[in-house]
Each structure stands twice: as C-alpha cells, then as structure tokens.
Amino acid sequence: MSIVDALAGPADxxxxxxxxxxxxxxxxxxxxxNGIEAIADRWLGLETRGSxxxxxxxxxxxxxxxxxxRDRGNSAFDPVIATLFDGQRLVGVLPxxxxxxxxxxxxxxxxxxxxxxxxxxxxxDVDTGEAVARLLRAxxxxxxxxxxxxxxxxxxxxxxxxxxxxxxxxxxVQGAPYVALDAYPDFAGYFSTIRSKTRKNIRNARNRLERxxxxxxxxxxxxxxxxxxxxxxxxGRAERLKEQGLTSRAFRDSGFRDFCTSLVARDDxxxxxFSLQHHGRPLAEQWGFVHAGRYYAYVASRDxxxxxxxxxxxxxxxxxxxxxxxxxxxxxxxxxxxxxxLTFATETVAVRDYALPITPRGxxxxxxxxxxxRPALKKLILGLPVNLRSGLMRIAGHGH
Numbered sequence: 001m002s003i004v005d006a007l008a009g010p011a012d013x014x015x016x017x018x019x020x021x022x023x024x025x026x027x028x029x030x031x032x033x034n035g036i037e038a039i040a041d042r043w044l045g046l047e048t049r050g051s052x053x054x055x056x057x058x059x060x061x062x063x064x065x066x067x068x069x070r071d072r073g074n075s076a077f078d079p080v081i082a083t084l085f086d087g088q089r090l091v092g093v094l095p096x097x098x099x100x101x102x103x104x105x106x107x108x109x110x111x112x113x114x115x116x117x118x119x120x121x122x123x124x125d126v127d128t129g130e131a132v133a134r135l136l137r138a139x140x141x142x143x144x145x146x147x148x149x150x151x152x153x154x155x156x157x158x159x160x161x162x163x164x165x166x167x168x169x170x171x172x173v174q175g176a177p178y179v180a181l182d183a184y185p186d187f188a189g190y191f192s193t194i195r196s197k198t199r200k201n202i203r204n205a206r207n208r209l210e211r212x213x214x215x216x217x218x219x220x221x222x223x224x225x226x227x228x229x230x231x232x233x234x235x236g237r238a239e240r241l242k243e244q245g246l247t248s249r250a251f252r253d254s255g256f257r258d259f260c261t262s263l264v265a266r267d268d269x270x271x272x273x274f275s276l277q278h279h280g281r282p283l284a285e286q287w288g289f290v291h292a293g294r295y296y297a298y299v300a301s302r303d304x305x306x307x308x309x310x311x312x313x314x315x316x317x318x319x320x321x322x323x324x325x326x327x328x329x330x331x332x333x334x335x336x337x338x339x340x341x342l343t344f345a346t347e348t349v350a351v352r353d354y355a356l357p358i359t360p361r362g363x364x365x366x367x368x369x370x371x372x373x374r375p376a377l378k379k380l381i382l383g384l385p386v387n388l389r390s391g392l393m394r395i396a397g398h399g400h
Contacts, residue, residue, distance in 0.1 A: 025091070025126070027134040029142035030081040033066050039083065042090035046121050047292065052157050053332055055291040056115040060268035062095050065111035068259045076100070079110060080143045082135040084126070091123035094135040094159075096148075104146040104365050107139055113249045114259060116298070116334050117176075117351075118150040122158040132162025136356070146362030147355055149370070152176075152335060155350040163354055170370040171353040175337040177345030179320055180330045187324035190346075191317075198343055205314055213279045217318035220273040226287070227264050229273045233285050234260060236301030245386055260299070274322065276315040284315035293329040295319075313340040320344055 030036060036043075036059070043059045055061060062081065069077040077097065084092030095110035109118045122131045136148065153160050154176065184190040191199065209215045220226050234257050241247055250256045263269055272295060273287040286300035297319075302311045316333075323331050333341040335351050342348070355370055357363035 024086050025084055025130070025134060027082060027084045027092075027138035029138050030083060031079060031142065033063075033070075036062060036066065036081065039090055043093060046090050046093060046123060049123055050121055050292065051124070052119055052121075053117060053154060053294070053296075054119055054121055055289055055294075055296050056109065056111070056117050057093060057095055057119050057121050058291055060266070060291075061115070062110060063268055064259075064263060064266060065114070068255070068262055071262070072255050072258065078143065080107060080139045081110070082139040082142075084131055084134055084138075086126065089123075091126045092131045092135050093121040094132070094139060096139050098143040098145055104361060105144075107143060107145045107148040109150065112151070113253045114256065116296070117152045117154060117157075118159060119153065119157045120159045120162065122162070128158050128162040132159060133164060136164075140358055144358075146359045147357045147366055150354045150356070152351050153354055155352070160352070164356065166356065168355045168357070168366055168371065169352055170355050170366065171375055174335045174351040175348040176335050176351050177333040177337060177341040177348045178330060179333065179344055180346045181320070181324050182329040183346065187321050190320075190324065193346075194344065201310070202314055202317055205310055209278055209283075215283070216277045217315070217322075218275045218277060219322055220275055223264050226271065226273045227261050229275060229282075229285055230260050230264065230287055230299070231257065232282060233287060233299045233301040236285075237299055240301070240304075243386075245384070245388070274315065274319050276311060276318060284311040286315065286319060290326075290328065295323045295328055295331045297331065297333050310340065313343055316340060316344055
C-alpha cells in the first residue's frame, strides 16, 4: 500500500478515479510564498464563502507565518499548503507544515505552535468528506510523513466532518466558549440574558473601583500602544504560567513574542487590542483578531492584586460590548473553558485532538505517546502541588 493510499479506505480507493471525473476536483500542494500569492485572490474568495471559525486557515495568517519564519531564518520551516480546485475555482485549502522530531516526522497545522484551532477551508458546494480526504492525500504525497497531528479540531467544523474513520482521538475533550451576538438585536438584548446576580456583581465591582479612581475601557488603536500592550500581556501571561508551574506550546517557542509584535504592522490581519484602565494603569488587557465578522480572543492578562473585583470578568463584558457595537457576529473566547468565559458564553463548542497515522512508526508513536503516555504524564504533573510544579518548571527552563 502506498503512503497516499494509507489515508483512504478500500471503498474510497475503488471510487477515487470516478469521483475525480465526476467532480472535476484536483488536489495539489504549495510549498512556497510565491505559490500562495498566485492563488491569493481565489483564497480570499473562498474565505468569503465560508462560515466556520477559520482565522487560522486564512490567507493573512498564512502569510504572517511564512514571513515570520523567513525573517527569523528558520531553515527547518517546511510548509505544505494543500489546495483543491474544481477547474479554476479554489474550493479547498488545508495549510500544514511538516515538522521532524527525533522519533518521527509529522504534518501539523501551519504555525502549529501559535494557532488555536485546526481546520480546513472547504467550499459549501463540495462534499466535505471528499474534499478533506483529497487535501490530506495531497499533503502526504507532497511531504511524506509518519502521521498527521491535528490539535483543537472543533466539533462540526469542516475538518471534523471530513476526517477519515481511521483517525485516532488523542487527549481529553476540551471546550471553546463562544458568544453568539448575532442571536440578539443589540448588546443590551444579549446582556439581559446574563444572570441578574452576575450583572449586579459586575456593577458593584465597577462602582467599588470607581470610588477609588475612574475606570476606563479603551480600544487601543495606536500601533505603538498596541505593541506595548501585546508585550505586557505576554509578560503577564508568561509570569502567570510560571507561577502555576504550567507552560504552553506557544510560550515554549522563543520567537512567540516577536511573532506577536510582528502582527501589529500587518494590514492583512485585523488586530484588536483592549485595555481596562484604573488609576491610569492596566487592570486587565486582552488582544485578538477580527476575521469574517468574528472576534477571536488570543492573549489576555490581568492585575491579580485586584482579584476580588474580578477584573477579567469586568473587562470581558466591556470587550463583548465593543464587539457588539462594531456589529460583529460573535466572540470566540477559545480554549480552555474558564469560569469567567462561561459567564458570558452562549454556547461551548467541543474541541478534540486527532491523529492520523501513515506509517507503522506513526501508528506506534501515536498509540504509545499521544494516547497513553502523554495524557498520563500530563495528569501526573497537573496533580502535583503548584509549588512543586513551579520548581520543576524552573529546573527544566534552566536546563535549556
């Protein structure tokens, strides 16, 4: 069996030739920036026809990752942008990259350390299962690997609907809280659905702070101020993770700060930055992106010396109000589920991790590491006292 056939079931392989004729679909892979620019207009057109949470599969995000990896001189960067055409019409895009560890090679979502979801862009007129299967086969054919690792795939997304039955679910199911603003006539209509006790607590917290000094919610527009805000939130978030003895894929990458600040100057990514000020200093801050009418929260931090006033909750209500005033469809608060997010969420979308083994080595590694050992190790570490976790993290960091 060829490495490409490994992604297809027997019935799929028997009918593949007939489908190619009847659908007129042709899949291939782009490996460089010039190839992306050659289909840029059609990529943007596909985005306008989509309805999913596809910021991290957008043309702007893809360009930003390419440019960042080029600028930092990452010779290991190995992009694989799978595309699907129906004639001259672009009907599917799956941005991936190949990474290599000592034990295996994997195809993962492009910018996997920084992206918050895995998905594929698929035209609504194309069969999702057929499209995803062809995109995956094109990627593996262009960049042979031991397997495909797809983290944070939302239930109901094009990728979730199109994954082959042979895919393996790894890790625990997570959740991404979401605020559907388009279900209400305005912010007041939405906010009235929040529990009355919660609304009262938010008012009281704001009033207590106001008695000390004015509380101001700012939508930060100036590029220099945005950059400073981004650096503050990254520093605050990193410090909080350190205190908790935790880490993340993004913060383990030494280039994460530079990537985030590089986004400020881009005109193909719509960045938003918010600051809740008290005594003229940040009480809570957050920044993210607007794409296809939705706000995607990305990094947030807050002043923990004011935890009694729930500044994160107070700030999120202001952010959602700003998004409603802008006429956005909704706010994606992202994983993980946290109480302050659930206060405002109208729904929580289940998010799962999937693995698709290609080679025997890939199957063994996914089963041994991703399904058995890694979740057990994570559970063990999270079960440790915070001070012990923090000490271990400091030792690990010093070792690097």
